Amino acid sequence: MRFYKLLITLAIIYLVLFFIVWCVGMFGIWLTDGIQGIQDTLSPWNFANLIVTLVLASPGLLLYMLANKIKEKYENKIGSKPASSMRLPKFFNVDGTLIMFALDSKTGEVVSSTTSGHPYGIGKAMSEGTEISEEEFTRLSSASK
Numbered sequence: 001m002r003f004y005k006l007l008i009t010l011a012i013i014y015l016v017l018f019f020i021v022w023c024v025g026m027f028g029i030w031l032t033d034g035i036q037g038i039q040d041t042l043s044p045w046n047f048a049n050l051i052v053t054l055v056l057a058s059p060g061l062l063l064y065m066l067a068n069k070i071k072e073k074y075e076n077k078i079g080s081k082p083a084s085s086m087r088l089p090k091f092f093n094v095d096g097t098l099i100m101f102a103l104d105s106k107t108g109e110v111v112s113s114t115t116s117g118h119p120y121g122i123g124k125a126m127s128e129g130t131e132i133s134e135e136e137f138t139r140l141s142s143a144s145k
Contacts (some may be wrong), residue, residue, distance in 0.1 A: 004074060007067035014060035022053070090138035094120075094129035097140050101125075115141045 029037045041049055088110065090101040099120050104111045112122045132140075 002071075002074065004067045004071040007063055007070065010068060011060050013066035014063065015057065018057055018060060089134070091132050091134055092129035092139065093132050093136075094125055097129075098137055099125040099129060100137065107114045 026038055026041070029041055033040075040046065044050075047076050088101055092099040092101070092112075097120070098115045099112050100115070101110055101112045101122065103109075110122065112120045112125055114120050
């Protein structure tokens, strides 16, 4: 589980618990003061209630915002970009092994394979290999046949 997913889960749990406690509080006010008590409490001119509510709800809201920031940073890291933002095909040379990245038409995922059609690890190709042009890939693949 990614860290940002944990933060989002905690934020939602906090906000749900906050809402439940708020509803119980409103029910208690209704039992003691009736509808007039709830109207007084939720009046837009009751700034004390507004401030207390915002202060008590803010940890959940801030946690949710922080999780979204972390999620954006995680998704913008090199190598984790969606396939739609990556120009394909890409070609790599890993110690003489020629690798091509392409978009799988059935799944829509980026797949990598050698010139003989065997699958190859995308991470390994990107970390250990060097990116080459399509012309160089064609030249090297025809020379190796």
